[in-house]
Amino acid sequence: MDGLFISFEGPEGAGKTTQIRRICEWLDHQGISYIHVREPGGTRIGNEIRELVLRPDFDEMSMLTEVLMYASSRAQLVGEVIMPALAEGKMVLCDRYVDSSVAYQSYGAGVSLETVLTINEKATSGLTPNRTYLLDISPEVSESRVRARGGDKDRMEQRDSSFHRRVREGYLELSTRYPHRYMVIQGDQELEDINWQIKQDILRLMS
Ligand SMILES: Nc1ncnc2c1ncn2[C@@H]1O[C@H](COP(=O)(O)OP(=O)(O)OP(=O)(O)O)[C@@H](O)[C@H]1O
Numbered sequence: 001m002d003g004l005f006i007s008f009e010g011p012e013g014a015g016k017t018t019q020i021r022r023i024c025e026w027l028d029h030q031g032i033s034y035i036h037v038r039e040p041g042g043t044r045i046g047n048e049i050r051e052l053v054l055r056p057d058f059d060e061m062s063m064l065t066e067v068l069m070y071a072s073s074r075a076q077l078v079g080e081v082i083m084p085a086l087a088e089g090k091m092v093l094c095d096r097y098v099d100s101s102v103a104y105q106s107y108g109a110g111v112s113l114e115t116v117l118t119i120n121e122k123a124t125s126g127l128t129p130n131r132t133y134l135l136d137i138s139p140e141v142s143e144s145r146v147r148a149r150g151g152d153k154d155r156m157e158q159r160d161s162s163f164h165r166r167v168r169e170g171y172l173e174l175s176t177r178y179p180h181r182y183m184v185i186q187g188d189q190e191l192e193d194i195n196w197q198i199k200q201d202i203l204r205l206m207s
């Protein structure tokens with residue numbers, strides 16, 4: 001039987017990685033078999049693509065190149081890691097997936113929805129998550145968390161506040177378009193409260 005495929009989405013600093021780590025610890029305790037991957041990345045090839053697509057000095061990168069790079073990393077991840085894990089009945093926790101391309105490259109940067117969806121349909125062979133947790137935070141909270149994290153901003157983090165506002169709106173639109181797949185969680189709640197909501201939902205999905 002195929003395992004559950006779960007994606008985590010949201011703006012920069014929304015808390016995806018933090019929540020996934022806690023869910024992994026919980027799944028370990030429960031003895032539930034899972035894998036945890038992130039995008040872009042998750043494979044040798046994907047990790048190389050990640051370095052390229054996020055390089056802050058690649059100003060000349062065209063939007064089509066950007067869409068194709070995220071989709072290339074995804075195609076490799078789906079074929080090499082995600083599909084085999086699901087076929088073995090493992091749960092897959094994915095830190096970002098196709099909806100990131102829709103939110104960032106389409107809503108944020110203006111690439112047509114049709115282009116992003118067509119390319120990603122090919123890249124994923126149509127594989128869609130069973131559940132998507134959208135950790136929703138305002139651009140102000142996002143900005144302050146990214147600033148507190150320190151370090152240099154990557155190519156996406158460098159984009160202006162209107163871009164990040166459109167990304168957030170894009171995610172919220174996706175959540176209304178796919179209400180059965182999406183669960184929207186306010187990302188500025190206490191870590192433990194968010195974690196509890198996700199765990200309860202995973203238990204429901206597994207029952
Ligand atoms: N609910 C929360 N309340 C306060 N701070 C939080 C919360 N969740 C996460 N953080 C903090 O916000 C920062 C970003 O969290 P995290 O790396 O998990 O976000 P992310 O969504 O994975 O970010 P990115 O997409 O940029 O990689 C971290 O410093 C983390 O400790």
Ligand SMILES: Cc1cn([C@H]2C[C@H](O)[C@@H](COP(=O)(O)O)O2)c(=O)[nH]c1=O
Pocket residue numbers: 012038039040070096097098099100101102104105156157
């Ligand atoms: C998968 C995917 C990601 N992005 C953007 C979103 C973030 O700015 C970075 C990834 O960094 P993170 O620390 O792992 O969140 O890439 C995108 O624009 N399009 C995508 O498809």
